[in-house]
Every structure is written in C-alpha cells, then in structure tokens.
Amino acid sequence: MTTITADAFTTSADGTRIAYDLTGPTPGLAPAIVVVDGVLAHRLPVTLAVATALGDRATTLRYDRRGRGGSGDTPPYSVDREIDDIAALLEITGPAALLGISSGAFLALRAAADLGADVTGVLCFEPTYDVASGEPPTDPRMIAGVETCIEMGDPGSAVELFLDVVGMPCRLLPRMRESPSWAGLEAIAPTIAYDGRILAGVALGHRALMGRWHQITQPVLVADGAASAVPLTDAAESLAAVLPMARRVTLPGQGTDVPPEAMAEAVASLLRTAGAP
Template sequence: MTITTVDASTTSADGTRIAFDLTGPARGLAPAVVVVDGVLAHRVPVTLAVASLLGDRVTTLRYDRRGRGGSSDTPPYGVDREVDDIAALLEVTGPAALLGISTGAFLALRAAADLGSRVTGVLCYEPAYDVAGGEPPTDPRMIAGVEACVEAGDPGSAVELFLDLVGMPCRLVPRMRASPSWADLESIAPTIAYDGRVLAEIALGRRALMGRWHRIEQQVVVAHGAASAAGTATAARSLAAVLPAARRVTLPGHGADVPPEAMAEAVAGLLGISP
C-alpha cells in the first residue's frame, strides 16, 4: 500500500505562514499526531519514516516551526505565538496528540496546557531539561549570545555557540561547517534563541509552565533512548514525575538514532491503536 505525503501550509494568528506535510487519512478519518521539532531541526527524516510506518492508521502532520524551512516569521518572537501556530495546525487535523522532540517537548506541553482538549495527548521524546535539577532552565547565552551573533550578521557563530553549549567537541565543528547541512543551520540560527525562550518559560515569568503542570491533564508519555546519556534519562524521569497523567518508556537507540519502528509504536500506544 502506498501512503501519500502532501505538502501544504496554513496561516497562524499573526499572519505567519506555517508550512507542513500531511501523511495518512484526511481529517476525522483517523487519530492524528502533530510533530513538534526541537532546536535546529525541521521535518527530520526519522519522523517521515514514523509517518510512513503509521500509514493510514494515523494522520501525521510534520511542520516547520516559524523561521525554519518553508515557514515564514513575524517578529517579535513569543512562545505564545508558537502555541498559536500549533492551534492553527490543529484546525487542519482536528484534535490531535503532539510528538515533541527535545526542546519541542516543552513547547508541546505548553500547548497542552494552553489548548486543552484540542491536544489529546503528548509524547515527549528526550526532553532537554531536568525539571528537578534546580539549575536555570537555559543558559543565557542561548538567547542573548545567539541574538548578538545574528544581529552582527554572523549566524555561523550563533550555531557554533549553541554547539558549544550542548558539549560538542570543538574539533568537530570544522567538519560540520564543511557539511552540506551547514547552510541550512545558518539559515535557521535565529530560532536557537526561540528554543532558549521556550526553555526559559518553563520556570520564569507569570505563566511559567512549572506553575501549570496540573493543567496538563492529557495522557503524557515521556520517552528516552536506552543508549542515551545518563542526563537524558534523568531529565525524562524528572518530567514524568511532575505531570499528573504521565508514564515513562525507554526506546532502543538514542537521540535521532532511535529506530522509527520504536517511535511509531510509542505514538500508536499514546493514540490507543495497535502498533
């Protein structure tokens, strides 16, 4: 059976064009899931493989977060605007679960808190922050440092700064700069600070997510790779512990190397369909 993936776009509340692809049945004919990517990612191959494996049992929507790929951007940035983007996508799919990856897990949880029954559940894959750790939710360089590089017309340095923050050995950076993907990373470098603000709002501000865990009543699955770093498992455990209706699962592999079959099975479990 051939599963068709269709490219399209919708418009968010502030007029931003949000590009997406849709795999599987039309609205209302199957449960739906919207993929919320993490920092410096948009519509990565593993999630397309997951969409293909879910096939006609699930309507899978993958989108480019604002400022990435085929989506436009409208300043000033605000996390609420990214929640509006998800709301616009839910107009396409109908009520849907969210698959949030890395920093995207916290954006998905923010949407679950804000959008209520329009979000039917959340799968958080390798959330990027230990909510019980007591440390600041994000290094300030991920916002101010990145924004300074971008404003100076040096997006490459913004990407390098982020890679340093996540612990990439400096000897590997020249190899990354020489890769075909570097130009794409530079083009979406401003959005690194967006993810920094998503993380900052976990704990900071009037509408801090930490103060609203109780509002996330949807089923939540928090997943991490069996071969991922110990800190990743710790972050997953800490997040599952604070959410009212959460359970934790371990998938084979790690990071983007998780087998698509395992991710598809986790999505199917969240949606209550056979794997």
C-alpha cells in the same frame, strides 16, 4: 483510507505562513499526531519514517516551526505565537496528540496547557531539561549570545555558540562547518534563541510551566532511548514525575537512531491511551 503525503501551508493568527505535510489517512478519518521539532530541526527524515511506519493508524502532520524551512516568521518572537501556530495546524487535523522532540517537548507541553482538549495527548521524546535539577532552564548564551550574533550578521557564530552550549568538542567545529548541512543550520540560526525562550519559560515568568503541571491533564508519554545520555534519562524521569497523567517508556537506540517502528508504536500507544479507536 487514503494515504497522502502533501506539502501545504496554513496561516497563523499573526499572518505568518506555516508549511506542513501530511502522511496517512485524510484528516478526520483517523486519530492525528502533530510533530513538534526541537532546536535546529525541521521535518527530519526520521519523522517521515515514523509517519510511514504509522501508516493508516494515524494522520501525521509534520510542520516547519516559524523561521524554519518553508515557514515564514513575524517579529517579535514570542512563545505564544508558536502556540498559535500549533492551534492553526489543529484546525486542519482536528483534536490531535503532539510528538515533541527535545526542546520541542516543552513547546508541546505548553500547547497542552494552553489549548486544552484540542491536544489529546503528548509524547515527549528526550526532553532536554531536568525539571528537578534546580539549575537554570537554559544557558543565557542560547538567548542573548545567539541574538547578539544574529544582530551582527554572523549566524555561523550563533550556531557555534549553541554547539558549545550543548558540549560539542571544539575540534569538531571545522568538520561541521565544511559539512553540506552547515548552510541550512545558519539559515535557521535565529530560531536557536526561540528554543532558548521556550526552555526559559519552563521555570521563569508568570506563566511558567512549573506552576502549571496540574493543568496538563492529557495523557503524556515521556520517552528516552536505551542508549540516551544520562542527563537525558534524568530529564525524562524528572518530567514524568511531575506530570499528573504521565507514563515512562524507554525505546531502543538513542535520538535519531531509535528505530522508526519503535517510535511509531509509542505514538500508537499514546493515541490508544488518549482514547483514539
């Protein structure tokens, strides 16, 4: 098998260009996994490390969700268009499992419900919402507040608002603004509201995921880290409890501190469960 790392583009159904890379065997020669990033993330170094650790066991496709990195964006936003993006990527890999990280876990689950057999399994890592909590799935500031900041031409305030939503202490904001990564966060600030809408769609609307758990019949692995915060562990437990084909696993570390080898083993386990050789 040939190991490849290539930057390329595909086109989604609405004409939006989606950037991606491939690591591992040429598509079709091994089972495939598509990485679905969470809020304010795209093609993180840790997911490349996971792809490298998987080696020839899987073809790993990482992509920039619309509005991020090398991908384009076509208004108006809808979750359906992000599902179309994943469908376009699956035309490259063939049927594949999805690794959904943070809020990306719920986008991956929505894709599993919508795309059926084209999605062979889902690994949900540190899903952000406790589906048993009875609380609203997303803080309204993550949608309306962020969109207002963007309309006013103030992406920095949109990022600050999101950081407040997730509980980052105000005293850390000046340091964040001075960091080299701040400009990159501002560049993709409009997509914070996209993840807000994905989370809202878990419980709200006529196609809410809470009414469609039974349609997700693919194997699902719900993972957190041994050092994950209690709310993330509770969210993982609640999600695993409602999905018909879910298993729970706890990996060493937390978030980006989880060793790539451990995440790669979890992916390999999912692929085996999904019927990959």
